[in-house]
Amino acid sequence: MKQTRSLFRRFLKGHFLFIFFPSLVLIFFFASFGVSINEEDLNINTLHQFYITLLLLGFIIVAFVVMSGLFFVRLRKRLTRLQEVMSFSANHNTFPTPIAVQTDRMDEIDQLGSSFNWMIQQLEDSRKREYEEELLRHRLIANLSHDLRTPLTILRGHITKLNKESMSLEAQNSLSEMNHTITRIGDLMDDLLSYTLLTSGKYPFDPTPTDIGRLVRASVAAWYPAFEEKEIQFDVDLPTEKTFYWEVDPTWMTRVLDNLFQNILRHAAEGKYANIVVDVEKEQIIVADRGPGMDHSSYERGAGIGLSASNYMLKKMKLKADFISTENGTKVAIGRA
Known part of the structure; x- marks a missing residue:
C-alpha cells in the first residue's frame, strides 16, 4: 500500500x-x-x-x-x-x-x-470457502450413500437367486460371505450418512432429563434376541429401585448404545459374553465383552465411523466414553465429561 x-x-x-x-x-x-x-x-x-x-x-x-x-x-x-x-x-x-x-x-x-x-x-x-466445501462434501457423501444402495440391492438379488440353484458347499459359503459383506457395506454407509448428518447439524437434537436406568433396560431388551441368536451370554446389572438422570437426547443415547451392542455382535461375538452395568453411585454405563480387543483387524475395518459418530453425540451431550481394550476384551464406561 x-x-x-x-x-x-x-x-x-x-x-x-x-x-x-x-x-x-x-x-x-x-x-x-x-x-x-x-x-x-x-x-x-x-x-x-x-x-x-x-x-x-x-x-x-x-x-x-x-x-x-x-x-x-x-x-x-x-x-x-x-x-x-x-x-x-x-x-x-x-x-x-x-x-x-x-x-x-x-x-x-x-x-x-x-x-x-x-x-x-x-x-x-476463507470461512465461506470452507463452509461451501463442507456443504459440498456432505452433499456428496449423502448422494453416494443413496446411489450405492441400488447396486448393492441388485447384488443381493442375484445372490438370492444363486442360493436357489444347486451348487457345491464351497460355492454356498462364498455366496454367504458375499451376502455378509454386502450387509456390512450397507451398515458402513448408514454410519457414514449418520455421521455426516450429525456434523452438519441436520440430525435433530432435543436434550431432556432422561431416566438412564429405564433407557438402558429398554435398549438391552431390544437387543436381547440378537445376542441370544449368537449364543452370547448376557450378564446385566440394571437396578430397578435406584436410577439417575442425565440431560441428554434419548434418541441419541439409544443410538450410542446400539452402536456399542452392534460392535459386540460384529467384532466380539467369538467371546460369547456381554456385560452391561448401570452404576448408580458413579453415574456410569458400563459395556464390556470378551472379544479380541480393539486392536484386532475386525475393529479397524468396521468400527471407526460408528465410534466417531458415537463420540460426537456423547460430546454434544456433555458425556464421554472411556475405552479399556486388551486382547481379552473391551470395556467402555460412559459418564459425565
Whole structure:
C-alpha cells in the first residue's frame, strides 16, 4: 500500500513550524533590535534581552510539552481503539469486525487498520470457502450413500437367486460371505450418512432429563434376541429401585448404545459374553465383552465411523466414553465429561 502521509513526519513538521521557527524569528528580531539601541541603554537592553530569552525558552518548553502530549494522547487513543477491536473478538470468541479508516490521510495507524481489515476480509473469504466445501462434501457423501444402495440391492438379488440353484458347499459359503459383506457395506454407509448428518447439524437434537436406568433396560431388551441368536451370554446389572438422570437426547443415547451392542455382535461375538452395568453411585454405563480387543483387524475395518459418530453425540451431550481394550476384551464406561 502506498503511504500518502507520515504521522511522525507531521509530528516533526508541526514542532518545527509552531515552536522552533517562531522562536528563531523572535530571537533574530530582538538581536537586531538590540544593536540599534544607544550605549546608555546597554545595561537595560541586556536585562530585557535576558528576560525575553527566558520567556522564549519557557514558551518553547511549554509548547513542546503540550504538543507532544496532544500527539501521544491522540496516538494512544487510536491504538487503544484498534486494540479493543482485536481483544473483543478474542475475549468473546467472535469473528472480528472491521474498523473505520480515514482514507484521506492514510498514515501509519490507518495503514495498520487497513491491513487489519484486509486480514478480516481474507478470513471471511476463507470461512465461506470452507463452509461451501463442507456443504459440498456432505452433499456428496449423502448422494453416494443413496446411489450405492441400488447396486448393492441388485447384488443381493442375484445372490438370492444363486442360493436357489444347486451348487457345491464351497460355492454356498462364498455366496454367504458375499451376502455378509454386502450387509456390512450397507451398515458402513448408514454410519457414514449418520455421521455426516450429525456434523452438519441436520440430525435433530432435543436434550431432556432422561431416566438412564429405564433407557438402558429398554435398549438391552431390544437387543436381547440378537445376542441370544449368537449364543452370547448376557450378564446385566440394571437396578430397578435406584436410577439417575442425565440431560441428554434419548434418541441419541439409544443410538450410542446400539452402536456399542452392534460392535459386540460384529467384532466380539467369538467371546460369547456381554456385560452391561448401570452404576448408580458413579453415574456410569458400563459395556464390556470378551472379544479380541480393539486392536484386532475386525475393529479397524468396521468400527471407526460408528465410534466417531458415537463420540460426537456423547460430546454434544456433555458425556464421554472411556475405552479399556486388551486382547481379552473391551470395556467402555460412559459418564459425565
